[in-house]
Amino acid sequence: MYFKDYSEPYVELQDPNIEIILKDMVSDQIEEKIIIWEGDFDSILSEIPLNEEGEYVALAYHQNIDFPWEKMEPDYWIMDYLNESLEQIMYVKDMIEDDTRKEICKDICRIINKAINNENSVLVRRN
Numbered sequence: 001m002y003f004k005d006y007s008e009p010y011v012e013l014q015d016p017n018i019e020i021i022l023k024d025m026v027s028d029q030i031e032e033k034i035i036i037w038e039g040d041f042d043s044i045l046s047e048i049p050l051n052e053e054g055e056y057v058a059l060a061y062h063q064n065i066d067f068p069w070e071k072m073e074p075d076y077w078i079m080d081y082l083n084e085s086l087e088q089i090m091y092v093k094d095m096i097e098d099d100t101r102k103e104i105c106k107d108i109c110r111i112i113n114k115a116i117n118n119e120n121s122v123l124v125r126r127n
Helices: 008-013 038-046 058-064 082-095 099-118
Strands: 002-005 017-024 029-037 121-126
Touching (some): 008 029, 017 038, 029 038, 029 099, 038 082, 038 099, 058 082, 099 121
Parallel strands (some): 002 029
Antiparallel strands (some): 017 029
16 A cells, blocks of 8 residues: 655644545555645645636535535545546646645545546545
8 A cells, every 4th residue: 555644744733634545445445545734735726727617626616615625524525526636636736836745746646547547436534
């Protein structure tokens, strides 16, 4: 299982973190997991632009319209619209200059891509 904790530099802040998990729902096995400081997660998602119709979709919708999403989904929420979500994170990865957030985006893209290819689920939780 791949595991990466990007929240380590922020431990002293005692802020919440975000877990992103690639899970095989048939076998109930976690295949990959990353932990991100909530500030990095919010910063990444805030860079996602509106779509061509001027609407929030996929991850941007969940972040901006379902806010506060962690109260609506106290356990894991299953990321939907994986293709659109992948495109959004790839866009942010190409736009941001911060190396750590760029690396986080690469990991998120890898997880989403594997979920699409293997018909697995991407689960997200604030903890």
